Amino acid sequence: MNHHHNGLSGAAGSRSRSVIRLENVYRVYGSGEGAVRACNQVSLSIGSGEYCAIMGQSGSGKTTLMNLIGCLDRPTAGRYYLDGVDVSKIGKYRLARIRNHKIGFVFQRYELLPNLTALDNVILPMMYAGVGMAARRKRAISALSRMGLSHRLDKKPSQLSGGQQQRVAIARAIVNRPVLLLADEPTGALDTHSAKEVIQIFQALHASGMTVVVVTHSREVACYSQRIIMMSDGKVLKDDMTPETVRQLAPL
Ligand SMILES: Nc1ncnc2c1ncn2[C@@H]1O[C@H](COP(=O)(O)OP(=O)(O)O)[C@@H](O)[C@H]1O
Numbered sequence: 373m374n375h376h377h378n379g380l381s382g383a384a385g386s387r388s389r390s391v392i393r394l395e396n397v398y399r400v401y402g403s404g405e406g407a408v409r410a411c412n413q414v415s416l417s418i419g420s421g422e423y424c425a426i427m428g429q430s431g432s433g434k435t436t437l438m439n440l441i442g443c444l445d446r447p448t449a450g451r452y453y454l455d456g457v458d459v460s461k462i463g464k465y466r467l468a469r470i471r472n473h474k475i476g477f478v479f480q481r482y483e484l485l486p487n488l489t490a491l492d493n494v495i496l497p498m499m500y501a502g503v504g505m506a507a508r509r510k511r512a513i514s515a516l517s518r519m520g521l522s523h524r525l526d527k528k529p530s531q532l533s534g535g536q537q538q539r540v541a542i543a544r545a546i547v548n549r550p551v552l553l554l555a556d557e558p559t560g561a562l563d564t565h566s567a568k569e570v571i572q573i574f575q576a577l578h579a580s581g582m583t584v585v586v587v588t589h590s591r592e593v594a595c596y597s598q599r600i601i602m603m604s605d606g607k608v609l610k611d612d613m614t615p616e617t618v619r620q621l622a623p624l
């Protein structure tokens with residue numbers, strides 16, 4: 373569980389623990405003439421503790437890939453090993469359980485429940501995971517404090533700024549201690565200042581050992597990661613770009 377990718381794995385490299393391993397994965401929408409290969413033979417490995425960004429133009433298949441990686445969807449063909457377990461053909465209920473235990477999600481539009489307070493939004497995934505009542509509250513308060521929101525526990529989403537809502541969503545995403553944090557355009561709806569705060573939180577989570585995968589079309593956001601994966605037409609064009617090589621493509 374804690375064989376962290378250290379960039380020096382050398383001979384052990386191919387054996388270093390992958391949190392995500394996709395082998396020849398396809399996701400085809402529709403059939404016949406109108407079929408769209410939104411994921412077209414994708415093979416990809418992401419190691420424990422890595423901080424990756426997935427980039428690509430609109431329609432290149434980023435969300436489709438994210439949904440597959442996040443076990444919200446299953447491949448049409450190919451294999452997906454999440455944390456060493458082949459989840460490509462697993463039933464819907466087991467998949468939902470695995471998702472709840474292993475993956476934290478952050479979305480562009482926060483997706484908080486509007487009638488629940490910040491605290492209750494963060495408590496909710498722990499109820500599904502069967503965490504006891506006292507522990508739930510304690511852990512939710514601690515996660516929200518980590519996001520700088522200890523003074524906003526009882527606020528509803530509509531009483532919070534966009535940046536605050538996204539930080540509640542991040543607290544919710546990490547509170548079950550997932551092996552993987554997935555974010556789809558997490559700064560897409562935020563102003564520059566709030567976006568910076570969200571990026572800094574991802575960096576801190578990465579520094580504490582979390583595996584982080586962020587989908588973004590912002591080169592600036594991507595450049596805070598360690599490794600940039602480029603998608604085009606459902607395919608992975610490159611999966612080993614660094615912020616340095618991306619910055620050299622063209623000035624920001
Ligand atoms: N549910 C769906 N049904 C049919 N086509 C879809 C569906 N979702 C996405 N697509 C198509 O798959 C391709 C990839 O979409 P998507 O994964 O949303 O890309 P991105 O997130 O990079 O914008 C696009 O051509 C899109 O129109």
Ligand SMILES: [Mg+2]
Nearest residue numbers: 431434435436
């Ligand atoms: Mg998308």
